[in-house]
Amino acid sequence: MKRKIFVLSLLLVLLVSLAVPTAAETLDNVTDAAGLLTTDQQQALERRAEEISQTYELGVYVIAVDDFTRYSKKPDIYDAQVELFDRYGLGLGEDRAAAVFFISMETREFVLDFNSDRAHYAFTEKGRDLMEDRVLPYLRDNDWYGAFNEFLNVCQEDLEAAQAGTPVGYGEVSRNDSQEGGFSILLFVPGVLAAAITGVVLVAPMRSAGKKGQADDYAVPGSMQLTRQSDHFLRRTVTRTPRPKQNSSSSSGGSVSHSHSSGSHSGRSGKF
8 A cells, every 4th residue: 555655656746847847948058049050150159158158157148040939929029038038047146147149030130138237237338339330240241150259259358348347338328328219319408508599699689670671771872883784694503413311210230229128137129
C-alpha cells in the first residue's frame, strides 16, 4: 500500500513539473531567428556580446526575427520586445540591466531598449541619438552584420565612458526630448519674444503719423524739379523652379524613432 502511494506521489510530481514551463529557458546574446547571418558571423558577434556583458555586468543582446507578431500579441513592436525580455529572463544582476537591439524584418522596424537605472545612466537620450545615427545606416543598406557589430561597438564605448563617470551625451539635448518628434517648442520662445519686442519698438513712433490721401501730399513744395520726363514700359520675366522638399518626418536619413518608457524599461522604436 505504501509503495503504491509513493509511486502515485512520484507520478503527480512529474506531471506537475511537466505542466509548469521551465524558467531556465533563455535567449543567446545574439539570436538570429530571421536567418540574416552566417554561422561564422553569429558566432563572432556572440563572443563579443558575451565579453561586453561580462565586463560591464550588463546584458547586451541582439535579436532578429522575421515578424515580431509571431512571437507576441502586442501590436506595438516595443511592447512586444519588452514582453519577450520578461519571458526569457534577459538582463544581468538583480536589476536585470540590459541593452537590447531588436529588429523585425517583415515590418522593417527596430527597437533599442534599455532596462534598469544602470543602463539609463550609461545610455543617455543624446547617446541614443548617436547610436541610431551610427547603426541605422547599416540596416538601410541591408548590412545586418555591420548593424549588429556597430551596435556592439557603441555599447562598449558608452559603457566604458559611463564607467569612467562621463556618460556619452550627458546633459545634452536629444532630438527626442519632445514627444512630438524630436525638438522642443521651448527653443523658439526666446526668438519669438525678441521679435515681438523689436516690432513694438519700431511701430510705436509711427502711431502719430497722419494718413495722406494722395501721393503728392507727401512731397515738400519746391524740393524736386524735373527737367525732363519720359515714360518707359518695362517687362520682366521670372522663372521659378520649386525647391525639392525635405521629408519633415525624417530623422537620421529617413527614419523616425519614438521614445518609450515601460516600468524599468526605456528606449526607442522606429522604421529603417
